Amino acid sequence: MNTELITQVAAFIWQEADMLDHGEYAQWLESWTPDGLYIVPIDPEQTDFANTLNYAYDNAEMREKRVARLGSGESISTSPVPRTVRDVSRFRVLSNDGTNVTVRCAQNLREFRKDVLKHYTADVSFELVRSGGSFLIRRKVVRLINSTDTLQGIGYIL
């Protein structure tokens, strides 16, 4: 097992998780390749995301809009801003050609807003591209284990 690669990948993904929990969205937006896609599907078995309905299917433009909305103060569902803490673990490298690394991991996120504590568990897949000693995200797919259930508003980035 290539523990050095796992360590590199984990360090990058932990950094991303920390950015999102602390609202460092400007830096998060720079963590992507220009053609990167952030996807939160509904159907757990789905792979053709472009041709199906998702919760989120964000290219660079939509990611920027999503970030702008979260910080705008114009949306009553995100004011007050939800507080989140997420644990990411169970990293497994699925493929690695020296430039592109595909990794799957588990994410447990707790959210507190107003008077409600919520819990979202997800399988997360990353397609990472090596760049300047670190990585950029080409694709992040967040598969919530309860994606087919009735969800309430998610006013942050999973």
Place this chain on the structure above:
Amino acid sequence: MTNKTDAQHALTLGDRVQADRVHTSLYTDPAIFEQEMDKVFSSTWVWVAHASEIPEAGSYKNTYIGVQPVIVVRDRKQKVHVLLNRCRHRAATVCEGKKGKTSSFVCPYHGWSYSLDGALRGVPHPESYADQLEKGELGLVSLRVEEYAGMIFATMKNDIEPLVDYLGPAKKWMDLFMKQGAGYPIKVAGEHRFRFPGNWKIQLENTTDAYHFPLVHKSFLSSVDKQTEEMLDFVGGSGYVEDLGNGHSVMVMIPQLIDLEENLDAPIPARFAELAEELRAEGHADQEVRRIVRAVGGSGFNLNIFPNIACSMAFFRVLQPISVNETEIHHAVITMDGGPQVANQARLRLHEHFQGPMGFGTPDDSEAWERVQKGASAGKDLWIMLNRGLAGEKPTPDGRASDVSAETGMRAAYQQWKKLMTA
């Protein structure tokens, strides 16, 4: 109910719906909710599916009429049945999962099996019944089903008027709404489902409420281009709300988008320029490109059909009551069956942009409704005011109409509510 005030006790159900207001207890009283399940949801036509959701023989969908689980299924002869999802032996549901395909329904508890039309086919070990089991009497309970413009409705009340009579002038708007197929059949291609802690009528009102749009959806409006923002600046515009009778109403927000097959020569909006280019590159003729692009943007109106379905700009809004203060909503996305892939992708992305738990619109609506329910627990004797646009309301050939942000559609729904609840 021990915490009712004297004033509330003195009001009959009918008293609680006035011409310009309704009583707060309509949102908060569990006893009223119980009666609604019987007198509203079990006594009128309730939407259960779009035909495209059960496309083939054996296709089924599980849903609810009020709080009662029902199966909507297409049999081998393509006839649609709506069956109570309850085994006639000891009541277990005979079908689970949101949708699927099957050749029969078999109860998992003791194995009673039913055909797609609900008839009881067989029971394991029948000898114990000594040939006295009335199989003909013990099929799944089958409801009256009628369909208009691909919209399937069912009713538990066999003696009410035909669906087309119930829909009345709403039919014309349903026909207009289906033009967003741009000549292709309309297809439901998935949905966003969510719940909010509030009464179902709060959501019913919202589909005919233009007044909230610029405020609640400010963050959405900030995320679209200038031209789209101007198009959606409809409060104070020339749109209108019309009471269509039987609780139905239409809110026309963008009058130039009432008929998607008209005004095809109008300039293509900037946000669809790229899509139009892609369609041309695929070989679609100019008029066809214009027709598809116009359809992708959706209709300029919301049609509220009492009690549980709306044709809302570009999607179906389905409303499902859970309890007096809990409601489930489905926003079903509509695509063109067999239509250009790029056009359908655009529809999906537009839907994701506004709808769903991560959309830029729905979570803010949901937050507002939650606050209505919370606020409604204060001041038990107070009223929900619905008098906006009342002064300017005028008769029309189909009913009555007032300005675009009038509460005419809500008044229409509550008058129908009153009629059913006091029948």
